[in-house]
Amino acid sequence: MKRALLATCTLMLLTDGCSHKTKQQPASLQPTAAGTAIVESSGGKQIGYIGMPLDQPVVVQVNGASGSAVAGAAVYFTGPTGVTFTPASALTDSSGQVTSTVSLGQQAGRYKIVASTPDATGKNLQLSLDEIALGYQQTVGAQLNAQYCIRCHDPESTPLRVSNMDNLSVKPHPFTDGDTLNKISDAELIAIISHGGPALNKSAEMPPWGYTLSKSDIAALVSYIRAVADPPYEAGGVVYAQR
């Protein structure tokens, strides 16, 4: 009798110890419909800060075959390590949309987040959105940009900040203009910012900032320009000899 009890106990302990409990899944969704396409409504290409929630939530919409919105379809959000979604999955509302607040991870750079929805056959439809997280140096750059650069380099006007771009004879490049700015090396960008346009045979409408901003300020501005470039800036990197 005793032996049997001992054996059962041992067996129970063993099975318990060996079994790998599957991770707790969030309460699974019960979709009532499926779409044929998933599209962005808003919230892509935002500029946020590491570890912080983005200013605007990400809104995606599931559409049916006729192009109309589908309510009750399941949408799942996934992203790289450190990215959190509230909620991470949900059913589309009556207008076919799901809204999620996104917090970015701890590394500065680009985050590709994916919203997916299963279609009628169970195949996953995916939509990927790029979000940008600014780290320390880029944040400094962003602040300096807002103070010194944005009035000429950003064509958008707000009631409190009217864009000066249209008043210039040579239009400045918005910092998101990756097609142009990605071709300029860090050293050249630093030279243009420090010494002004004429130093590189460009317009004198770009003044020299090297006597107003410090070297680290200008490096921060360059890192910000690189961070927000669209298409993304890819550093060439240092080439080392092979061993």
Place this chain on the structure above:
Amino acid sequence: MTNMLKSVWRFFFGDSARAFGSVSLILLVLLAVSPAKNHFSQWRYYQKQYLHLIRGRADAVTLERHFQGGIQQIWIPQQQVTDRCTTCHLGLKEASLADVSAVAFRKHPVVPHSLTEFGCTTCHRGQGPATTVEEAHNSTEQWEQPLLPAKYIEAGCGQCHLEKQTATPFLNQGRELISRNGCTHCHTIKRGDGTYILSDDGPPSLKHVADKTTREWIYAWIKDPHAYASTATMPNYHLSDNDARDISAFVIAQSTALQPPIQVQADAKAAEDPAAGTSLYGQSFCASCHAMQNAAGNLVGGNVGPELTGIGTKAKPEWLQDWVANPNHYDPDTMMPHYRFDANQVATLASFLESKTEPDFAANVHLEPATAVQIEHGKKLVIENGCASCHEINGIKKPENFAPELSRIGSKPLSQVLFVEGVEHSLPGYVAAKVRNPRAFGPSLKMPQFSLTPQQIDAITTALLAQTDQAQTQPPAMRIASVQQTKYEPAGHAGQLMRDLRCLTCHVINGHGGDMAPDLTWEGTAVQREWLTQFLRNPETLRPALIRRMPKFNLTEEEINTVADYVMTAYQTPEFDRDSLPASEFTPAMVEQGRQLFYSKFACQSCHIADFTKDKGYIGPALAGTGKRFNAAWVYHWLQDPQTLRPGTIEPNQHMTLEEARSLTAFLMSLNSTGSKEAAKK
């Protein structure tokens, strides 16, 4: 069973030789435990992983040369730093590892502080001496200080940096919100340098509140301030109907009549044109400070004064007239300037404001006349809720230390924190939850509900987490002091006048004042007296793109002369004499050379207008009237180094030669347009 055990015992310990052998074996195993533990320790695993990573890379030779095995430590006794983080985080200084996906081995992002000077835990917190991930990053029973989550990382900066820094927008925002929401009326927050965070929300005195508004409005307001104005900084106390009834009864009962009493000028006539009020509101630049919802439902205007969307529901008509005529009468401490409106203008503006109502706000409030018992109960509630911490109330003293001091909240031991269901078990989690919804920690708690966005809550949490033991006790050399406002006030008769006009609400002078308008500390050196008097008489538009502009105060000639004399005499830089560069020194050749420099070399027209007919830049002030506005010496020195004359100005230092500065000055001083676009068109 027993037999089996007996035979095993006999096999190992049957005789003395067997027993000796067995005991020796056990001893050997026991001795091996310690070196084995060391060999299989976590940090060795990470170092092996790191070596594995770098050996696969192109620059393996360089990286391997930098690698040092064994426990690494940064030791800075002055700052009580003993950090072994670099034992596992081996790539922090390796520029080529910026792109690796393993967080542990990635290069540290560029920051202004070096690892060897500050260590890791100075900014990131956590347990420096620990050598396992769990103990170093998280709380254990013995070691409580966990890593600061990334979103609050600026709290690390805030321990030493008490000043407003470009690089820490959330810390700055958090500190501003603490001041703006009046947190420090109840909580004391002392900074490491001995100064205090002060509130700048300016809660109104309630001593004469019955002259201003009705009991019904007060009832509805204290029930839910945000129903009246979304921008209200008054928090919600979640009062019951009866409590709100009794508090409103007491607040009205304690109010005394203003002395001298409010009098309305009977002969004043509001303009018949309904648009006149709107245009007077616009001309007086009320929107520089006050927000109001426009027809589209958008809030337009500044946040220095209260939102005016429903002011007609709140304020009594006669009070509005009295206030517009002279705000000092009701509140001598207000930030609002005393516009010198004539009686008809007062009536026009007051009736415009009266028409701004929120009819639904207090319409359903019907209160019976208050009984003595209710008033007494209301007084008890007012004392219990600490209303007098913020508001002046007749017969109630401002309570001292009404709420817990928060000077060291960022180091509060978790054992002293009472957690409730749903709050993350960490200090940041607790602080954020407390700011978000204070009453979740107990319905009887007194802290009211503030209206904050999630991002604002995180910002406030960041600022509070910077209030640590370390911040209070570290050597003064570590601290970057905060810039404190001075107590400067202009003196004499002109000083009284400038106080009446509240110049310092918008302008900074000698380190005291608001940041909405330019610093006037050296204004007497910069401008000509003639221009100043003309400007005070009728402020022209200097910066065409700005919404916030200098209002017209309707000053008398005598007042204008008093202010102008004072500015010209008192606000002079000691660096140079304003008359040291007479216009007679400028030749036409210099003017022409200056014109070339203006339009070609320095392209000043990008931001400034020298000629209204062709220039368009509107970032800086229009310069078409420079010759009438400025003194040549000021322009000459400004061109050489704008930041010394006005710190923080965005005008770039062009590093021009003295000759260039002189020619440019000659050109600018030759610009004598009357200075407005309209004038140029005529």
